[in-house]
Amino acid sequence: MVTAREVAKLAGVSQATVSRVLHDHASVSEDARRKVRRVMAETGYQPNGAARAMRTNRTGTVGLIVDDMTNPFYPELVRVLGAELGAAGLRMILWDSAGPGERAALDAIDQRLVDGLLFTTATAASVPLARAIDRGAPVVLVNRTVPDLACDQVDSDNHAGAAAAARYFAAAGRREVALVDGPRDASTARDRGAGFRAGCAGNGLELPESRIAGGGLSHDGGRAAMARILAGGPAPSAVFCANDFSAFGALDALADAGLRVPEDVWVIGYDDIPMAAWGAFGLTTVRQPLADMAATAVSLLRERVAEPGRAVRHQRFRNDLVVRRTTNGQEVLR
Amino acid sequence: MVTAREVAKLAGVSQATVSRVLHDHASVSEDARRKVRRVMAETGYQPNGAARAMRTNRTGTVGLIVDDMTNPFYPELVRVLGAELGAAGLRMILWDSAGPGERAALDAIDQRLVDGLLFTTATAASVPLARAIDRGAPVVLVNRTVPDLACDQVDSDNHAGAAAAARYFAAAGRREVALVDGPRDASTARDRGAGFRAGCAGNGLELPESRIAGGGLSHDGGRAAMARILAGGPAPSAVFCANDFSAFGALDALADAGLRVPEDVWVIGYDDIPMAAWGAFGLTTVRQPLADMAATAVSLLRERVAEPGRAVRHQRFRNDLVVRRTTNGQEVLR
Numbered sequence: 001m002v003t004a005r006e007v008a009k010l011a012g013v014s015q016a017t018v019s020r021v022l023h024d025h026a027s028v029s030e031d032a033r034r035k036v037r038r039v040m041a042e043t044g045y046q047p048n049g050a051a052r053a054m055r056t057n058r059t060g061t062v063g064l065i066v067d068d069m070t071n072p073f074y075p076e077l078v079r080v081l082g083a084e085l086g087a088a089g090l091r092m093i094l095w096d097s098a099g100p101g102e103r104a105a106l107d108a109i110d111q112r113l114v115d116g117l118l119f120t121t122a123t124a125a126s127v128p129l130a131r132a133i134d135r136g137a138p139v140v141l142v143n144r145t146v147p148d149l150a151c152d153q154v155d156s157d158n159h160a161g162a163a164a165a166a167r168y169f170a171a172a173g174r175r176e177v178a179l180v181d182g183p184r185d186a187s188t189a190r191d192r193g194a195g196f197r198a199g200c201a202g203n204g205l206e207l208p209e210s211r212i213a214g215g216g217l218s219h220d221g222g223r224a225a226m227a228r229i230l231a232g233g234p235a236p237s238a239v240f241c242a243n244d245f246s247a248f249g250a251l252d253a254l255a256d257a258g259l260r261v262p263e264d265v266w267v268i269g270y271d272d273i274p275m276a277a278w279g280a281f282g283l284t285t286v287r288q289p290l291a292d293m294a295a296t297a298v299s300l301l302r303e304r305v306a307e308p309g310r311a312v313r314h315q316r317f318r319n320d321l322v323v324r325r326t327t328n329g330q331e332v333l334r
Numbered sequence: 335m336v337t338a339r340e341v342a343k344l345a346g347v348s349q350a351t352v353s354r355v356l357h358d359h360a361s362v363s364e365d366a367r368r369k370v371r372r373v374m375a376e377t378g379y380q381p382n383g384a385a386r387a388m389r390t391n392r393t394g395t396v397g398l399i400v401d402d403m404t405n406p407f408y409p410e411l412v413r414v415l416g417a418e419l420g421a422a423g424l425r426m427i428l429w430d431s432a433g434p435g436e437r438a439a440l441d442a443i444d445q446r447l448v449d450g451l452l453f454t455t456a457t458a459a460s461v462p463l464a465r466a467i468d469r470g471a472p473v474v475l476v477n478r479t480v481p482d483l484a485c486d487q488v489d490s491d492n493h494a495g496a497a498a499a500a501r502y503f504a505a506a507g508r509r510e511v512a513l514v515d516g517p518r519d520a521s522t523a524r525d526r527g528a529g530f531r532a533g534c535a536g537n538g539l540e541l542p543e544s545r546i547a548g549g550g551l552s553h554d555g556g557r558a559a560m561a562r563i564l565a566g567g568p569a570p571s572a573v574f575c576a577n578d579f580s581a582f583g584a585l586d587a588l589a590d591a592g593l594r595v596p597e598d599v600w601v602i603g604y605d606d607i608p609m610a611a612w613g614a615f616g617l618t619t620v621r622q623p624l625a626d627m628a629a630t631a632v633s634l635l636r637e638r639v640a641e642p643g644r645a646v647r648h649q650r651f652r653n654d655l656v657v658r659r660t661t662n663g664q665e666v667l668r
Contacts (some may be wrong), residue, residue, distance in 0.1 A: 025470020136359020
């Protein structure tokens with residue numbers, strides 16, 4: 001198959017001129033344009049990308065489905081996944097699962113415009129996810145997982161990380177605990193809620209329903225949930241939140257109520273997004289090893305593309321508590 | 335050209351089975367696979383995407399070049415641009431201008447894998463930007479602009495927005511002003527710095543060099559710049575920062591120094607990213623109309639793809655001051 005370089009040589013022009021002709025650029029003389037077009041027609045030249053995709057049945061492009069880019073966790077995940085894909089010479093098409101994004105991802109799979117899909121926001125109810133798998137498209141779930149789904153999955157041990165938060169509160173004598181819970185359809189939030197409950201039970205901490213509020217995974221959700229808990233009875237002495245973003249909201253609600261952190265109330269979030277370390281927050285949190293998770297997800301997807309029939313794998317990473325000011329910087333237990 | 339639907343009909347199988355064969359999925363009977371492959375060979379079937387790209391010389395995909403996804407401004411810009419592209423039925427390949435991203439974008443242009451590029455982080459020194467334009471690729475700059483560059487550009491009036499901040503300080507009698515400045519190669523930061531200086535001069539405010547520090551556009555940069563200003567002399571009574579992210583850093587540095595906001599020092603940022611409104615910050619800032627800018631950028635790119643020879647356009651939007659707690663919520667002037 002003839003290349004742009006060969007077209008340029010045969011037409012007696014530069015490669016940049018060939019590229020300009022391809023893009024219908026005005027700054028090409030009519031003479032050069034005619035020569036290039038004639039050589040292209042005679043040699044059957046096709047631009048590399050589409051031609052290579054047809055020849056190899058590979059596009060070199062991967063689809064990434066994300067959610068709620070206002071939560072800095074997702075941009076961070078996009079950044080590390082993008083770096084891994086770029087290092088592997090792969091391009092990344094980004095779809096937002098809100099709106100028409102998942103449907104567009106499915107169309108791209110049907111049209112063979114991407115080699116596979118990375119879902120970061122999978123739920124068991126996701127129709128496009130189920131259909132992508134039904135079509136045999138290479139799919140890897142990263143961050144959120146769906147039990148028993150026949151595809152490669154990468155997550156971290158959210159249950160153990162949340163249980164460690166409860167153990168930490170118990171060891172510090174902060175016994176009046178509260179939970180700003182996340183949505184049950186997201187495996188991350190579900191596992192964290194269950195892990196915190198299990199950690200409380202295992203360490204003799206009572207967690208009455210009046211000190212649990214569903215707050216979603218947003219700042220505003222966390223703020224509203226914390227306000228409901230405070231309205232429902234005496235203030236807790238320690239709060240665990242489903243993610244850092246909702247913890248920032250909980251901190252705002254505590255400040256609204258005139259409560260001091262960490263003197264009156266300790267707060268722990270989840271994810272260790274960069275701003276958790278800012279002076280304004282100093283948020284104690286549980287860290288997921290995002291870079292390792294991204295590298296594993298990309299390599300699982302590449303292996304799946306190369307060998308569609310191989311057995312499905314699920315890889316889980318451990319999480320670590322990062323202690324900061326919102327728990328008084330006290331490393332009572334690691 | 336034959337479609338997947340017609341292949342399915344001719345092979346006597348479902349369309350999902352055709353898709354599974356395309357993706358080498360294991361759960362297809364050998365018999366069905368053979369039938370589908372035979373029909374594909376006989377009819378010359380090619381998966382839609384690549385074939386359509388070759389036929390039409392259009393990919394339906396646009397490249398987006400961003401920077402520093404840890405600054406929530408960029409995810410927000412990605413979100414609004416993605417929504418605009420999605421509504422137009424276009425896909426978005428995302429490249430980070432750090433690392434190999436810009437080079438990869440240029441390769442994609444050369445290979446005709448994208449119909450055009452949206453640069454959000456353009457500088458005059460950007461080699462890939464210059465080469466993309468040299469190749470006649472449809473290019474639109476959004477957010478940051480480069481004077482005299484022959485491509486469509488969309489920005490907002492950063493100079494006027496920053497000048498309004500200086501006027502606001504002057505009207506409130508906050509006369510000891512300081513500037514946490516951004517990098518000069520970014521048009522946004524350059525225009526904001528120049529606008530604030532002009533606003534000070536025009537309103538009788540002195541801005542000595544000792545109260546100006548380059549802080550970049552990051553939280554840590556803003557924090558370090560504010561600390562240098564405080565170390566260099568008496569504390570200012572009002573600070574203007576190149577963006578919200580650096581303003582959050584400046585707030586941390588002011589707190590470190592025991593200064594109260596807004597009692598001792600007023601602070602104004604730029605961009606109005608969502609977290610500027612959080613209780614923890616309550617940041618007064620200047621708002622860019624991002625959704626309008628995104629819609630304009632996407633429509634300029636589509637017009638450029640459809641008509642490569644048309645005259646270059648530069649569209650600039652106005653900015654508005656959003657008053658919050660860090661300037662005592664005082665609407666002294668709008």
